Amino acid sequence: MALLSRNADRIFWAARYLERAEDTSRLVQEFGELFDDMPSDDPHENEYRWAPLLAVCGDRSLLTSEATEGDVVNALVCDPEEEGSVAQCVAAARSNLRTTREVLPREAWHTVNDLSMFVASEVARARDRRFRSHVLTRVANDSRRLDGILTSSMTRDAAWQMWRMGRYLERADMTTRVVGVRAAVLMAQSTAPDEAGRALRYDEVQWMGVLKSLSALQMYQRSTRNAIEATSVVRFLLFDSTFPRSVRFCLDEIDRSLDQMSRPDSVRVAVAEARDGLMSTMATTTDGADLDQAMDWVQSLIGKVNGAITDRYLSIGAA
Amino acid sequence: MDEFLNDDGTPRPAAAALWKLFDEIGPDEIQARQQATELDILTMGITFTVYSDGENIDRAWPFDVVPRIIPGDEWNQVQLGLHQRLRAVNMFIDDLYNDQRIIEAGVFPADLLEDSVNFRPECVGTHPKFGVWAHISGSDLVRDHDGTFYVLEDNLRVPSGVSYVIENRAVTKRAFPELFGRNQIRPVDSYTDELNKVLSSLAPDGVIEPTIAVLTPGIFNSAYFEHSFLAQRMGAELVEGGDLVVGDDDCVYMHTVDGRERVHVVYRRIDDLFLDPEVFRADSLLGVAGLMRAWKAGNVGIANAPGAGVADDKCVYAWMPDIIRFYLDEEPKIANVPTYRCMYESEREYVLEHLDELVMKPANESGGYGITIGSRATEEELTACAAAILDDPRNWVAQPIIDLSTVPTLIDGKMESRHVDLRPFILTGEHSYVTAGGLTRVALKEGSLIVNSSQGGGSKDTWIVDDTGGWEPQPVPASHTASQSQSQSQSQSQSQSSAGLDQEGGG
Numbered sequence: 001m002a003l004l005s006r007n008a009d010r011i012f013w014a015a016r017y018l019e020r021a022e023d024t025s026r027l028v029q030e031f032g033e034l035f036d037d038m039p040s041d042d043p044h045e046n047e048y049r050w051a052p053l054l055a056v057c058g059d060r061s062l063l064t065s066e067a068t069e070g071d072v073v074n075a076l077v078c079d080p081e082e083e084g085s086v087a088q089c090v091a092a093a094r095s096n097l098r099t100t101r102e103v104l105p106r107e108a109w110h111t112v113n114d115l116s117m118f119v120a121s122e123v124a125r126a127r128d129r130r131f132r133s134h135v136l137t138r139v140a141n142d143s144r145r146l147d148g149i150l151t152s153s154m155t156r157d158a159a160w161q162m163w164r165m166g167r168y169l170e171r172a173d174m175t176t177r178v179v180g181v182r183a184a185v186l187m188a189q190s191t192a193p194d195e196a197g198r199a200l201r202y203d204e205v206q207w208m209g210v211l212k213s214l215s216a217l218q219m220y221q222r223s224t225r226n227a228i229e230a231t232s233v234v235r236f237l238l239f240d241s242t243f244p245r246s247v248r249f250c251l252d253e254i255d256r257s258l259d260q261m262s263r264p265d266s267v268r269v270a271v272a273e274a275r276d277g278l279m280s281t282m283a284t285t286t287d288g289a290d291l292d293q294a295m296d297w298v299q300s301l302i303g304k305v306n307g308a309i310t311d312r313y314l315s316i317g318a319a
Numbered sequence: 320m321d322e323f324l325n326d327d328g329t330p331r332p333a334a335a336a337l338w339k340l341f342d343e344i345g346p347d348e349i350q351a352r353q354q355a356t357e358l359d360i361l362t363m364g365i366t367f368t369v370y371s372d373g374e375n376i377d378r379a380w381p382f383d384v385v386p387r388i389i390p391g392d393e394w395n396q397v398q399l400g401l402h403q404r405l406r407a408v409n410m411f412i413d414d415l416y417n418d419q420r421i422i423e424a425g426v427f428p429a430d431l432l433e434d435s436v437n438f439r440p441e442c443v444g445t446h447p448k449f450g451v452w453a454h455i456s457g458s459d460l461v462r463d464h465d466g467t468f469y470v471l472e473d474n475l476r477v478p479s480g481v482s483y484v485i486e487n488r489a490v491t492k493r494a495f496p497e498l499f500g501r502n503q504i505r506p507v508d509s510y511t512d513e514l515n516k517v518l519s520s521l522a523p524d525g526v527i528e529p530t531i532a533v534l535t536p537g538i539f540n541s542a543y544f545e546h547s548f549l550a551q552r553m554g555a556e557l558v559e560g561g562d563l564v565v566g567d568d569d570c571v572y573m574h575t576v577d578g579r580e581r582v583h584v585v586y587r588r589i590d591d592l593f594l595d596p597e598v599f600r601a602d603s604l605l606g607v608a609g610l611m612r613a614w615k616a617g618n619v620g621i622a623n624a625p626g627a628g629v630a631d632d633k634c635v636y637a638w639m640p641d642i643i644r645f646y647l648d649e650e651p652k653i654a655n656v657p658t659y660r661c662m663y664e665s666e667r668e669y670v671l672e673h674l675d676e677l678v679m680k681p682a683n684e685s686g687g688y689g690i691t692i693g694s695r696a697t698e699e700e701l702t703a704c705a706a707a708i709l710d711d712p713r714n715w716v717a718q719p720i721i722d723l724s725t726v727p728t729l730i731d732g733k734m735e736s737r738h739v740d741l742r743p744f745i746l747t748g749e750h751s752y753v754t755a756g757g758l759t760r761v762a763l764k765e766g767s768l769i770v771n772s773s774q775g776g777g778s779k780d781t782w783i784v785d786d787t788g789g790w791e792p793q794p795v796p797a798s799h800t801a802s803q804s805q806s807q808s809q810s811q812s813q814s815q816s817s818a819g820l821d822q823e824g825g826g
Binding site: 001002003004005006008098099101102108110111113114117158261264298313316317 | 361362363364481530538547548550551554555556557558559561562564572574575576577580
C-alpha cells in the first residue's frame with residue numbers, strides 16, 4: 001500500500017507531537033514529585049526552582065529565567081498558544097490524525113480524539129497541583145494506549161514506519177534534552193567544591209527523578225544492580241542498546257524502520273552520523289559542562305536526521 | 320401525515336414495537352439514550368463543518384435518537400422508481416453529450432441546454448464506460464399528507480450525506496439493541512462495498528486491481544468527514560489536488576514516499592469547474608492540471624463524470640417524467656413534484672399570480688439557499704422574488720407546497736412532531752444499487768421545513784423494516800403518477816405546508 005507523501009508528513013509529525021506531549025507530561029509530573037522530596041527552607045527558591053524545566057523543553061537560556069511554578073506549568077502544559085505545550089501538541093496530533101484517518105486503524109483516531117477533548121476541557125486544571133497528576137497521567141497513558149493500538153492492529157507498512165520514526169526521533173531528542181540540561185546542572189553542582197556536600201545530599205534523589213522522568217528508573221536499576229551513580233545513569237540513558245528510551249536505541253530503531261522504506265540511503269547516512277556522533281560523546285559523561293555541550297551537538301545531529309527524512313519522504317511534490 | 324402515529328394518536332403498525340419500547344423505558348431513559356448517542360458522536364469524531372463569519376467550525380453531527388421507520392414493501396417500490404429514474408437520467412446525460420436525440424425529437428428544448436450553467440462543452444463526444452455519467456447520486460424524497468413519496472430533486476454532482484447514514488446506524492444500534500435483536504431492519508453497511516465495486520469498474524481496461532483515490536477539496540470542506548470516511552471504508556487514498564499529477568503520458572499519478580504511483584479511478588468530491596485548471600477555472604488550486612486529458616484518453620475513470628451536473632438543475636427536473644418516457648418508454652414509478660418552469664410564459668404567469676401558494680427555487684443553488692416559501696414570505700420578499708424571476712426566468716422553477724410528513728422527535732426531553740425528508744443514495748455502473756433507506760434529515764424547529772444541517776437541521780437513522788415479530792406491514796398507498804409535467808394543470812396547487820430542501824454541502 002503506497003503512502004502519500006502528504007500523509008507521511010502528517011503521521012510522522014503526529015507521532016512527534018504525541019511523544020512530545022507524553023514526555024513533557026512525565027517530566028512535569030516527576031519534577032513536581034522531586035520537589036516534594038526536597039523541601040527548601042527558602043520560599044524564594046521554592047518559587048523559582050522550576051526554571052530548568054523550561055530549559056529542557058525550550059531554549060537553554062531559560063535556565064536562569066524568573067518563571068514561577070505556575071508560569072512553567074502554564075507554558076509547558078496548559079497554554080495551547082505556547083509552542084510545544086502539551087495542550088498544543090495534543091491538538092496538533094489530533095488535527096494531523098483527523099486528516100489521515102484512512103491510513104490508521106479507526107480506534108487510533110478515537111483515542112486521539114477522545115484525549116484531545118479531555119485535554120481541551122481539563123488541561124487548565126493542571127495548574128492546580130492536586131489535579132495535575134490526573135491530567136498528566138491521562139496524557140501519558142493515552143499516548144501509550146495509542147502505541148498499543150497501532151502495535152496490535154496496524155499493518156507494518158510505510159505509514160507504520162513513519163509513525164515509528166516520528167516517535168523515536170522525538171524521544172531521542174527529548175532524552176538528550178533531559179540529559180543535557182538536568183544532568184549537566186546536577187553534575188556541575190556535585191563537582192563544585194564548596195557546594196559538594198549539599199549537592200550530594202540530594203544526588204541520589206535527583207538522579208532518581210531524572211530516571212523517573214524518562215520512565216527509566218526500574219530498568220536502570222535492573223541493568224546496573226548498584227546504587228544510583230551519575231555517570232552510569234547518563235551512560236544508560238544515552239548508550240544502552242536494549243532500553244527503548246535510550247538515544248542509541250531510538251536511533252537504531254529509526255535505522256530498522258528504514259530497512260522497510262524505499263531508497264533510504266540519504267536518511268541512513270544522517271542516522272549513522274548521529275549514532276557515531278552520539279557514541280563519540282562517551283568520554284564526556286564524567287563532566288557536566290562537556291556533557292551539556294555534547295548533548296547540544298547530538299541534538300543538532302538528530303535535527304539533521306529530521307531534515308533528511310523530510311527531504312526524502314515528507315515533501316515530495318510539495319510546491 | 321405523521322409516519323408513526325394515526326390521527327387519533329395510536330401508533331401505526333410499523334412503529335408499534337418502537338412505541339411500546341418507549342412506553343416501557345419512559346422519557347428519562349429515552350433522554351439518557353439520546354445523550355449517550357451524542358457522546359458517541361463526539362468520541363467517534365463524527366462531524367460536519369459549517370462556515371460562519373469566515374471561519375470553519377467542526378461541529379458534532381446533529382442526531383435524533385428516535386429512528387424513522389419505513390415498511391419494507393413500500394420501500395421496494397421506491398427503490399424500483401429510483402433505479403428507473405437513474406437509468407433514464409444517465410441515458411439523458413449521455414445523449415446530451417453525444418447524439419442529442421431528445422432535442423431532435425422535440426422533447427427537451429435546445430435553448431434550455433444552451434443556457435445550462437452545468438453543461439460542459441468540453442465533454443461533448445465523450446463516452447464514459449457503460450454510458451454512465453452520474454455514478455453516485457442522491458435524490459431527495461418527501462412524503463405528503465397521504466404518504467406518497469415524491470422526488471423533490473436529484474443531486475448528481477457531489478451529493479453528500481451517505482457517511483452519516485452508516486454512522487447514524489452505528490450509534491442507533493447501541494441506543495436500541497433490543498429492537499435490532501427483534502426486528503428485521505435492513506443493514507446499510509454494504510454501501511461502501513458497492514461504491515468500491517462501481518468505482519473499480521471504472522478503471523481503464525485491463526487493470527485488475529485499480530488504485531482508487533477520493534479527491535477532496537480539503538479539510539475546510541463541509542463534507543470532509545465524509546470524504547475521509549469513504550476513503551477509509553474502501554481502503555482508497557484520500558488525496559488533495561496537490562497530491563496528484565498528470566504525466567506526459569496522460570496518466571494520473573500520486574506522490575507517494577516511493578515516488579509516483581498510478582491512480583486508475585478518481586472519485587472526485589470537488590465541482591467540475593475546479594477539476595482541471597487547464598480546462599476549467601485556471602485559478603483552481605483544488606484540481607489537477609491535465610485530469611480532463613487523462614480522462615478523455617481513457618487513462619483514468621472519474622466519478623461522477625465531468626458534466627454530469629447538466630441533469631442536476633431544477634429546470635431539467637421539471638422534464639424528468641418526459642425523460643423517463645422518452646428513453647425507457649415507461650411511466651415513472653416514483654412521482655415528481657409538479658413543477659412550473661418560469662421560462663415558459665404561461666407557467667411563469669401562473670407562478671407570479673400564485674407566489675403565496677408556491678415554493679420558488681433558483682435552479683442552481685444548493686443547501687436550501689435562495690428558496691422562497693410563498694406562504695411564509697413577507698410582501699417585500701415576494702416582490703423581490705417576483706423581480707428575480709422576471710430578471711432571469713430560466714433560473715427559476717416553482718412547486719406547489721407539499722404537506723411534508725412528520726416523525727416524532729426528541730425535543731428538550733419530549734416527543735414532538737417534526738418534518739422530515741429522505742435522501743437515498745443510488746449507485747449506477749454496470750448495475751445499480753439503492754441504499755436501504757437513506758439519510759433522514761429533520762427540521763428541528765417547530766413547523767420548520769428546512770432540514771439542512773448547515774441551517775439547524777438534524778438527522779435520524781432510517782429503518783427499512785421487513786415484517787417479523789409483530790411488525791405489521793402498512794398498506795401501500797395508491798400511487799399516483801398522473802398529471803406530471805407534460806400535463807401541468809393549475810389545479811394542483813393546493814397550498815399546505817412546504818418543501819424547502821436542497822443539495823447539501825455539495826462541493
